[in-house]
Amino acid sequence: MTDIASLEPTPAPSGLGPDASPPVSERSIAATFGRTFVENRLATVGAVLLLGIVAFCFVGPMLYHTNQVDPNLVMVNQPPGPGGPLGSDNNGFDILGRLMAGGKTSLEISFAVACTVTVLGATYGAVAGYLGGVWDAVMMRIVDIGLSMPVVFLFILVSRIYFPTKGLLIILLALTVWFVPARLVRGETLTLSTRDFVAAARTMGGGAGRLVFRHIVPNAAGTIIVNATFQVADAIIVLATLEFLGFSLPPPAATWGGMLSDGSQFLQDGYWWEVFPALVAIVVTVIAVNFVGDALRDAFDVRLRRR
Numbered sequence: 001m002t003d004i005a006s007l008e009p010t011p012a013p014s015g016l017g018p019d020a021s022p023p024v025s026e027r028s029i030a031a032t033f034g035r036t037f038v039e040n041r042l043a044t045v046g047a048v049l050l051l052g053i054v055a056f057c058f059v060g061p062m063l064y065h066t067n068q069v070d071p072n073l074v075m076v077n078q079p080p081g082p083g084g085p086l087g088s089d090n091n092g093f094d095i096l097g098r099l100m101a102g103g104k105t106s107l108e109i110s111f112a113v114a115c116t117v118t119v120l121g122a123t124y125g126a127v128a129g130y131l132g133g134v135w136d137a138v139m140m141r142i143v144d145i146g147l148s149m150p151v152v153f154l155f156i157l158v159s160r161i162y163f164p165t166k167g168l169l170i171i172l173l174a175l176t177v178w179f180v181p182a183r184l185v186r187g188e189t190l191t192l193s194t195r196d197f198v199a200a201a202r203t204m205g206g207g208a209g210r211l212v213f214r215h216i217v218p219n220a221a222g223t224i225i226v227n228a229t230f231q232v233a234d235a236i237i238v239l240a241t242l243e244f245l246g247f248s249l250p251p252p253a254a255t256w257g258g259m260l261s262d263g264s265q266f267l268q269d270g271y272w273w274e275v276f277p278a279l280v281a282i283v284v285t286v287i288a289v290n291f292v293g294d295a296l297r298d299a300f301d302v303r304l305r306r307r
Contacts, residue, residue: 040298046291053285057103066097069252077271087273089259090266091251099277102254107285109169109255110235116174117235118228121181126212126220128182129189140186146179152245159247166249169242173235181227188220195219222300229293233286240282256282 038044072092080087086095128139154176162168192198193216201215217224236256242248243257244264256278263274 040295042291043295046288046295049284049288050292053103053281053288054107057100057107060100061097061104064097064100066094068093068097068101068254071252077266077269077274079271080273086277087271089262089274090271093252093254095259095273095277098254098259099256099281102256102259102278103281103285105166105249105254106236106239106256109166109173109239110232112170113173113177113235113239114228114231116170117178117231118181118224120174121178121227122185122217122220122224124178125182125185125187126189126217129186130193130208130212130216132190132193136186140183143179143182143186146176147183149176151176152241155242155247156245159242159245164247164249169239169247169249173238173242177231177234177238181224181231184223184227185217185220188223189216192216192219222297226293226297226300229289229296233289233293236282236286236289 072088075083075088075092075094077090078084078088078092084094084096086099088094089098124139124143128136131139155172158172189212198211198215201211239255240257240260243255244261246261248255248258248261259278260275260282263271263278267275
């Protein structure tokens with residue numbers, strides 16, 4: 001006769017019901033995230049390019065020494081050759097060395113802008129979405145006004161009033177582009193505010209600050225990080241546009257946009273080497289950042305689906 005005890009169901013593991021599935025570990029989430037990112041070939045190409053550009057701009061000057069402070073009138077507008085792999089500009093500066101120095105400044109400003117915009121926009125959007133009602137309506141109208149501003153004319157006006165510095169460029173760019181992440185995070189917050197874990201935290205007495213910064217913002221991390229990546233590319237383009245319009249750091253400081261602005265004056269004379277290196281650097285950097293951003297977006301989507 002079969003033992004009745006042997007027919008009893010095997011107890012479920014601790015913490016799981018009979019029909020529950022084992023929780024997804026943080027290690028498996030990280031593995032899924034990393035595998036999705038690596039499987040994207042464009043992401044791999046973008047990451048390699050971006051690392052190469054960062055190394056070129058920050059490590060390159062330590063290996064390839066040039067004078068980017070004192071003009072060299074003997075080497076003015078020299079084509080690529082033994083004197084310089086990429087030639088020299090109208091001040092006699094070595095263009096390869098200037099490309100490194102300009103890239104370092106441009107990347108520093110762009111990453112600083114992306115970080116500032118992300119923090120400001122994410123905080124503003126999360127607070128607006130959580131408060132809702134009249135507060136949300138008023139705060140979003142401010143965002144709408146900011147998005148409708150003619151920023152190019154604002155940049156031109158500011159360039160006529162203030163002396164351009166690195167800090168001023170960071171503040172000016174951040175104050176004119178934080179509206180996009182604010183709108184995106186606000187939308188994520190409206191969705192997350194209706195979730196059970198937020199309602200449970202609110203029932204347990206969690207304050208507004210804790211709910212926003214401990215529950216809502218971390219769960220919107222995917223949207224925030226992906227947008228921050230694209231903000232780097234946008235900042236590079238907007239910064240180059242500003243500098244092409246003349247609102248750039250004063251000499252002898254170098255930026256990619258400033259190199260484009262200076263070199264374009266001599267393009268009709270056939271001095272192509274004063275324009276194309278900076279142009280190629282901007283295009284390659286923006287493409288690499290966009291590749292990485294696309295892969296991050298796909299990877300975060302997979303991670304959220306696993307959750």
